[in-house]
Amino acid sequence: MNDVPISILFGVLAGLIVLSGFFSSSETGMMSINRYRLKHAANKGEKSAMRVMHLLARPDRLIGVILIGNNLVNNIAAALTTIICIRLYGEGYVLLASTVLTIVVLIFAEVTPKTIAALHPERVAYPFSWVLLPLLKLFYPLVLVVNYLSNSLARIFGVDPDKASKQDHLAPEELRTVVDEAGDLIPDQHQGMLLNVLDLEKSVVEDIMIPRNEVVGLDLNADMESLIELIRSTDYTRLPVYEGDINNVIGTLHLKHASRFLTGDDSTVTHASIRRFTRKPYFVHEGTPLSNQLLNFQKEKSRMGIVVDEYGEVQGLVTLEDLLEEIVGDFTTNTAEDKHEDITEQEDGSYLIDGSTSIRDINKLLDWNLPTEGPKTLNGLAVEFLQSIPDGVICFQLAGYVFEVTKLNEKMIEKARVAPIKQ
Structure with missing residues (x-):
């Protein structure tokens, strides 16, 4: 060297x-x-x-x-x-x-x-x-x-x-972060849709269903005149058909089929003609994740399901449109489904909300964070907190919000004024 x-x-x-x-x-x-x-x-x-x-x-x-x-x-x-x-x-x-x-x-x-x-x-x-x-x-x-x-x-x-060395996959929350950080690579609207798809796993059919008390249907035990009037005036495309009680659902009627038995004189229309064009009902369990239900609708070639609980009791309806709105946002112009009518802003910044309004809808429309675990409606949330239906006007605080009951009956809180607590 x-x-x-x-x-x-x-x-x-x-x-x-x-x-x-x-x-x-x-x-x-x-x-x-x-x-x-x-x-x-x-x-x-x-x-x-x-x-x-x-x-x-x-x-x-x-x-x-x-x-x-x-x-x-x-x-x-x-x-x-x-x-x-x-x-x-x-x-x-x-x-x-x-x-x-x-x-x-x-x-x-x-x-x-x-x-x-x-x-x-x-x-x-x-x-x-x-x-x-x-x-x-x-x-x-x-x-x-x-x-x-x-x-x-x-x-x-x-x-x-x-x-x-094999752990090279993303968890759902990590994938959310990837979509959030995508920036200009993904348009804001598409970014929101992707995040909503990921959120489908967190929600179940019960969260988006039309509750039983709001279901519009055809009771075959009613007189023919009232049934025809309901068919002609309804804002819905599909109606559940039952006998006496909604738990006795026999099927669903698509209004495009109604024209087949409404031609001519009304006197020719019978309960049997309505039953003939009624499609077999499709039942859905209330705890089904929305991601699974979307695939189930595709598999069953159906657009509406009858929601039942573990005892087989009818709890409401779920439609493909409602599920798709969880992904793409509201796209319907049907006034019967306008959720904004149940929430009215007041001059003092509070909101007057119908007791049957879904907590998820309130959080989504107002960007609030009311708890979604447990009761699904404002009435259910308030009654669970109070542990009883109040006897009169009452105010209370819950989860960072002030509630003032303004209207009630023996069965439920009909309306309440709600506002976030100012920090």
């Missing part, structure tokens, strides 16, 4: 620093690359992306070969620096030379390369994979030994490297 010109030794040292920078940036670039963008590129057939995915399939081996190369290069550089220093200045300056080398490596082989790789991981990972893959094959036996020892040590601390 004493016969080698100093210039060559400096050249080799510079090359080792470059190699150290290569390994440092490789590690950061490979670990920082967006896995989903990488997977998309690989699915399009990009060879570089496929090569990087192959390397990242076993990150322990990839890190092993990078660190073996990096430590080998740095150790040789340190030894070479010592030789150069002794030849030029003697042994007294070895410590100073090591300090200078540390600063040079830190700036040119660590911080700068890693910063570039972190900012542009694809530009680093794709071309560098051409070198890392052959290196992995070359040092494969050594990598296996190093990984075996390091993985064994990791298991002592309760970490399983084999399972950790």
